[in-house]
Amino acid sequence: MADISSNFLGIKSPNPFWLASAPPTDKKINVIRAYEAGWGGVVWKTLGSQIKNVSSRYSSVNYGGKRMMGFNNIELISDRPLEINLREIYEVVSMYPDRAMIVSLMADNDRNSWHELIQKCEDAGAMGFELNFGCPHGMTERGMGAAVGQDPEIAKMVVEWVMEKANIPVITKLTPNVHSVVPTARASVEGGTNALSLINTIQSVTGVNLDTLVPNPFVAGKSVFGGYCGPAVKPIALKMLTTIAQDPLTSRVPISGIGGVSTWKDAVEFMLLGSTTVQVCTAAMAHGFRIIEDMCEGLNNWMDEKGYKTTNDFIGKSVEKITHWEDLDINYHHIAHINQDKCIHCGLCFITCEDTSHQSIHIERGHPYNTYTVKDEECVGCNLCQLVCPVEDCITMEVHRVAPEYINWKEWQQRGLPLNDH
Amino acid sequence: MSVKNNRLSPSEYAQNFADIHPPFENAEAAAIEANRCLYCYDAPCMKSCPTSIDVPKFIRQIASENLKGSAHTILSANIMGAGCSKVCPVEKLCEGACVYNLMHEEPINIAKLQRYSTGKAMEHNWQLFERKPSIGKRVAIVGAGPAGLSCAHVLSREGIDVTIFEKESKGGGLMTYGIAAYKVTPEFCESEVNYITSIGGIDIRYNQELGKNFSLQTLQSEYDAVYLGFGVGLARKLDIPGEDLDGVVDAISFIYDLRSNDFSAIRVGDRVAVIGMGMTAIDAATQAKRLGAKEVTLIYRRTQDEMPCTEHELNIAKLDGCKIIWLASPIEVLGLEGMVSHLVCDIMQLGAPDASGRRSPVSSGQTFTLEVDMVIKAAGQMPYEHLVDSYQLYNHKGKVEVNDHSSTNLKGVFAGGDCVNGGKEVVDAVQAGKDGAAAILAYL
Ligand SMILES: Cc1cc2nc3c(=O)[nH]c(=O)nc-3n(C[C@H](O)[C@H](O)[C@H](O)COP(=O)(O)OP(=O)(O)OC[C@H]3O[C@@H](n4cnc5c(N)ncnc54)[C@H](O)[C@@H]3O)c2cc1C
Ligand SMILES: Cc1cc2nc3c(=O)[nH]c(=O)nc-3n(C[C@H](O)[C@H](O)[C@H](O)COP(=O)(O)O)c2cc1C
Ligand code: SF4
Ligand code: SF4
Numbered sequence: 001m002a003d004i005s006s007n008f009l010g011i012k013s014p015n016p017f018w019l020a021s022a023p024p025t026d027k028k029i030n031v032i033r034a035y036e037a038g039w040g041g042v043v044w045k046t047l048g049s050q051i052k053n054v055s056s057r058y059s060s061v062n063y064g065g066k067r068m069m070g071f072n073n074i075e076l077i078s079d080r081p082l083e084i085n086l087r088e089i090y091e092v093v094s095m096y097p098d099r100a101m102i103v104s105l106m107a108d109n110d111r112n113s114w115h116e117l118i119q120k121c122e123d124a125g126a127m128g129f130e131l132n133f134g135c136p137h138g139m140t141e142r143g144m145g146a147a148v149g150q151d152p153e154i155a156k157m158v159v160e161w162v163m164e165k166a167n168i169p170v171i172t173k174l175t176p177n178v179h180s181v182v183p184t185a186r187a188s189v190e191g192g193t194n195a196l197s198l199i200n201t202i203q204s205v206t207g208v209n210l211d212t213l214v215p216n217p218f219v220a221g222k223s224v225f226g227g228y229c230g231p232a233v234k235p236i237a238l239k240m241l242t243t244i245a246q247d248p249l250t251s252r253v254p255i256s257g258i259g260g261v262s263t264w265k266d267a268v269e270f271m272l273l274g275s276t277t278v279q280v281c282t283a284a285m286a287h288g289f290r291i292i293e294d295m296c297e298g299l300n301n302w303m304d305e306k307g308y309k310t311t312n313d314f315i316g317k318s319v320e321k322i323t324h325w326e327d328l329d330i331n332y333h334h335i336a337h338i339n340q341d342k343c344i345h346c347g348l349c350f351i352t353c354e355d356t357s358h359q360s361i362h363i364e365r366g367h368p369y370n371t372y373t374v375k376d377e378e379c380v381g382c383n384l385c386q387l388v389c390p391v392e393d394c395i396t397m398e399v400h401r402v403a404p405e406y407i408n409w410k411e412w413q414q415r416g417l418p419l420n421d422h
Numbered sequence: 423m424s425v426k427n428n429r430l431s432p433s434e435y436a437q438n439f440a441d442i443h444p445p446f447e448n449a450e451a452a453a454i455e456a457n458r459c460l461y462c463y464d465a466p467c468m469k470s471c472p473t474s475i476d477v478p479k480f481i482r483q484i485a486s487e488n489l490k491g492s493a494h495t496i497l498s499a500n501i502m503g504a505g506c507s508k509v510c511p512v513e514k515l516c517e518g519a520c521v522y523n524l525m526h527e528e529p530i531n532i533a534k535l536q537r538y539s540t541g542k543a544m545e546h547n548w549q550l551f552e553r554k555p556s557i558g559k560r561v562a563i564v565g566a567g568p569a570g571l572s573c574a575h576v577l578s579r580e581g582i583d584v585t586i587f588e589k590e591s592k593g594g595g596l597m598t599y600g601i602a603a604y605k606v607t608p609e610f611c612e613s614e615v616n617y618i619t620s621i622g623g624i625d626i627r628y629n630q631e632l633g634k635n636f637s638l639q640t641l642q643s644e645y646d647a648v649y650l651g652f653g654v655g656l657a658r659k660l661d662i663p664g665e666d667l668d669g670v671v672d673a674i675s676f677i678y679d680l681r682s683n684d685f686s687a688i689r690v691g692d693r694v695a696v697i698g699m700g701m702t703a704i705d706a707a708t709q710a711k712r713l714g715a716k717e718v719t720l721i722y723r724r725t726q727d728e729m730p731c732t733e734h735e736l737n738i739a740k741l742d743g744c745k746i747i748w749l750a751s752p753i754e755v756l757g758l759e760g761m762v763s764h765l766v767c768d769i770m771q772l773g774a775p776d777a778s779g780r781r782s783p784v785s786s787g788q789t790f791t792l793e794v795d796m797v798i799k800a801a802g803q804m805p806y807e808h809l810v811d812s813y814q815l816y817n818h819k820g821k822v823e824v825n826d827h828s829s830t831n832l833k834g835v836f837a838g839g840d841c842v843n844g845g846k847e848v849v850d851a852v853q854a855g856k857d858g859a860a861a862i863l864a865y866l
Contacts, residue, residue: 064485065453065454065456065457065485344521344522344524344525345462345466345521345524346460346462346465347462347463347464348460348461348462348463350463351463363464365464367469368466368467368469368470368519369519370464390460390525391525
C-alpha cells in the first residue's frame with residue numbers, strides 16, 4: 001500500500017485531497033461530514049467583510065445528456081457572521097487535528113483589516129491561509145477578489161501586508177481571468193507568499209433561456225457574469241498550472257491545484273503537472289462528499305501499480321514534458337490504423353476526416369456495413385479519427401518516422417527543408 | 423372442452439391486451455437514449471429501414487429538443503412512422519443493424535425513440551407538410567392500407583386530388599384489422615389515418631369494394647391514374663380432411679374479428695392448435711392465449727432455423743405460455759358431432775434444400791395425435807387471384823406483377839404493397855406506396 005498522505009509546508013493531511021473554499025466548506029456541519037467521509041482537509045469558505053447574496057446563485061452547462069459538465073455561480077464570500085465562522089473553525093480543528101484546516105481570506109483593502117482578520121483566524125486554530133485574489137464577481141466591484149489578482153502590484157502589496165502578520169503558511173489563490181497567471185504569481189512570490197493555488201472560477205455566461213431570453217442564472221429578469229468551474233475548466237486549469245510550475249520563480253513554492261477535479265485520475269494529472277495537493281469543489285457539489293472514497297482508492301492503486309511509495313515520487317513528473325512548439329521533433333510521424341476486427345462501422349472516422357480533415361480514409365460501401373481503411377500516404381497523423389472512434393483501441397496511431405534523427409523547427413528552416421508539403 | 427367467449431373479466435382483457443411497447447416516461451428518458459446514439463455516417467440502421475428513415479438525424483433532433491424536426495424527418499420518409507414504430511420487426515430491420523450489436527451492447531431503441539417524436543406530432547396534431555395547390559389531376563387508389571395511404575400522402579403533397587376506395591368501414595388495412603391488438607389499438611389506427619389525411623386532398627370512400635361496387639375500367643376512365651394497394655386475402659387452405667369442422671378457423675378472420683369487436687365477444691377454445699410459424703401464426707397464438715385459451719400449441723413443419731417469424735416474436739409466444747411443436751405437419755382434423763376433437767400430424771424430417779434455400783420437410787411416416795377443440799390456420803395468406811385475373815392484370819399466382827416503376831401491364835394502373843409482394847411488413851408497404859406515387863407523378 002502506497003502512502004498517500006501529504007505534507008504541504010508542514011500542514012499534514014491523510015491524503016492530498018482538500019475541499020476548495022466554497023459552499024462545501026462553509027460551516028461546521030458540512031466540514032464534519034466531509035471529514036467523516038474521508039477528505040484530507042478543507043479550505044474554509046472565504047471570510048471577510050459583510051455581504052449579502054442573491055438568488056438564484058448557480059447555473060450549469062449540460063452536455064450530451066450529462067448534467068453539470070460546467071458549473072457557474074454568482075455567490076459571494078461567506079455570508080455568515082465572522083464570530084460564528086471562527087467559533088466553528090475552532091471546534092472543527094479540535095475535533096479533527098489530523099486534517100488540514102486552511103482558512104480563505106478576503107479582507108477589505110487596507111492593512112489593518114487584513115491584520116485583524118489574520119489574528120482572529122490564527123486564534124481560532126487555522127493551520128494556513130489562502131488569500132482569495134480570485135473571486136470574479138461581486139467583490140471586484142469593491143476592489144477585492146479578482147481586482148487584486150488582476151493587478152500584480154496590488155497583489156504584491158496585499159501579500160506583503162499578510163506576511164507581516166501571519167505566523168502560519170500563506171497560499172495565494174490566483175484568478176484565471178487574466179491573459180497569463182504568471183505576473184500575479186511572481187508578484188505574490190516576491191511579496192513573500194509561501195505557496196500558490198489555482199485556479200479560481202472563470203468569468204462566464206452559461207447560456208440564455210430561449211423562452212424568457214434572460215441568460216442564466218436568473219435574478220428577477222436579469223443576470224450577471226458568473227464564475228465557471230467543473231469538468232469543463234480542467235484543461236484550462238492544467239495549462240495555467242503548468243505555466244506556474246515551469247516558471248523559474250513561481251516554481252519555487254508548492255502549488256495546490258484546483259479546477260475541474262472529479263476523479264483520482266484528474267487529481268493525478270494535476271499532481272503530475274506540479275500540484276502538491278488538489279482541491280475540489282464542483283464534483284463534491286454534484287455528487288456529495290462520498291466521491292473521496294474512490295479518489296483515495298484509485299490514487300492508491302495507481303501508485304502501487306507504478307511503484308510510487310509517496311506522492312513526492314511523482315509530483316511534477318510531467319512538467320518538463322510540456323515544451324515549446326519549436327522544440328518538437330518534426331521527423332516524428334504517425335499514421336492511423338483501423339483494426340478491422342474491432343471496427344463497428346459507424347463511419348465517424350470517415351466522415352470527420354473527409355469533411356474536416358485530410359480525406360485520408362477510404363470507404364468501401366457495403367450493405368449495411370461499409371468498410372473503412374486508412375490511406376497511409378494521405379494521413380497526416382492528426383488523431384481526429386482516433387478521437388471520434390467510439391471503440392477503445394480500434395484506431396491506433398502507428399509510428400512511421402520520417403527519419404531517425406530529431407530535428408526541430410529552427411534546424412528545419414536552417415537546412416531549407418520543404419514547407420507546406422501537406 | 424369447448425369453444426366459447428367471455429372467458430375473462432374486463433380488467434383481465436384490458437391487462438392482456440395492453441400496449442407491449444410502453445412509451446418513454448418523459449423527455450429525460452428519451453434524451454438519455456437519444457444521447458447514446460453515435461450519429462453514425464451512412465448509418466447501417468438507416469440502410470436497414472425499408473423506408474430509409476434518416477435515423478441518426480431524427481435521434482439527434484430528439485437530443486437537441488427539436489421534436490418537430492425529428493417528427494418531420496421520420497414522417498417525410500415514412501408517413502406511417504408512428505404505426506411502424508409500434509409494429510416493425512425492428513430486430514431484423516433498423517435495430518438489428520445498429521452498430522451497438524457489434525459491440526455486444528444493446529442496440530439503440532430506435533423504434534421507441536421514433537414513437538416518442540411521432541407520438542408528440544400526433545398528440546399535438548403538428549401539421550408538418552403543406553399540400554401544394556391542386557394541379558387538377560385526379561388519382562384513384564384501391565385500399566386504404568399502408569400502401570394506399572402512403573401513396574395518397576405523397577400525391578396529395580404534390581397537389582394531386584386523391585380518392586381512396588376502401589372495402590371496409592375503417593382505414594389502415596391490416597394495421598387496423600390484422601396486426602396484434604397489443605401492438606396497436608383501433609383508436610390509434612384511426613387517429614393515424616386521420617393524421618395522415620389531415621393534409622387535405624385525400625377523400626376516402628369507405629365500404630366501396632373493387633369488383634363489387636365498381637370496376638377497374640371505371641376507375642381508369644374517370645381518373646388520370648390508378649394505384650392498387652388492396653393487400654392479400656384469406657389464409658391459405660390446408661387441404662386436409664376435417665378442415666370444414668366447426669372449430670377450424672382462419673387466422674386472418676380470427677384476428678379480424680378480434681380487432682373489430684369487443685374482446686369478450688371472441689370465441690376461443692380450451693386447447694388450441696395454431697398451424698404455421700409466421701407473424702400471423704404468432705399473433706393468432708398469443709392472442710388466443712390472451713383471450714383465455716388454456717393451452718395453445720404452435721405447429722410448424724420445419725425447425726426454428728427455418729421459421730419465418732423473428733426470434734423476438736417467438737419469445738413473445740413463449741412468454742405467453744404457448745407450446746411449440748417443431749417438425750410436425752397436420753394431416754387430418756378429427757371431429758366429434760361436427761366439432762373439432764383432435765388434430766393428427768405427421769412427424770417430419772429435414773430433407774434437401776428447396777427453392778427458398780431452406781431444407782424442405784419430408785414425412786417420417788410416423789404420426790401423433792393432439793387433443794384440441796380449435797384449430798387456427800395461419801400457413802400463409804392467399805392473394806386475390808380471382809379478382810386480379812378478372813381484370814387481366816399480369817400476376818404470379820395472384821400477386822400483381824409490376825415493373826421497376828410500380829407499373830402493371832395496364833396503362834395508368836400502378837400497384838404495390840402486399841398485393842404485389844404477397845405479404846411483407848407495413849414498412850415495406852409504405853415504401854411501395856412512395857415508389858408508386860413517384861411513378862405516378864412521372865407518368866402524369
Ligand atoms: C396477422 C398479421 C399480423 C401482422 N403483423 C405485422 C406486424 O407486426 N408488423 C408489420 O410490419 N406487419 C405485419 N403484418 C403485415 C402488414 O400488416 C402488411 O404487410 C401491410 O398491412 C400491407 O399493407 P397493404 O397496404 O399492402 O395491404 P393491407 O394492409 O392489407 O391493406 C389493403 C386494404 O385494401 C382493402 N381492400 C382489399 N380488397 C379490396 C377491394 N377489392 N376493394 C377495395 N378495398 C380493398 C383492405 O380492406 C385493406 O384496407 C401482419 C399481417 C398480418 C396478416
Ligand atoms: C458556489 C461556489 C462558491 C465559491 N466560493 C468561493 C469562495 O468563497 N472563495 C474562493 O476562493 N473560491 C470560491 N469558489 C471557487 C472554488 O473554490 C474553486 O476554485 C472553483 O470552483 C474551481 O474548482 P472546481 O472546478 O472543483 O469547482 C467558489 C465556487 C463555487 C462553485
Ligand atoms: S420505420 Fe421501422 S424499420 Fe424504419 S426506422 Fe422506424 S422502426 Fe425502424
Ligand atoms: S446504427 Fe445505432 S448508433 Fe448508429 S446511428 Fe443508427 S441507431 Fe445510432
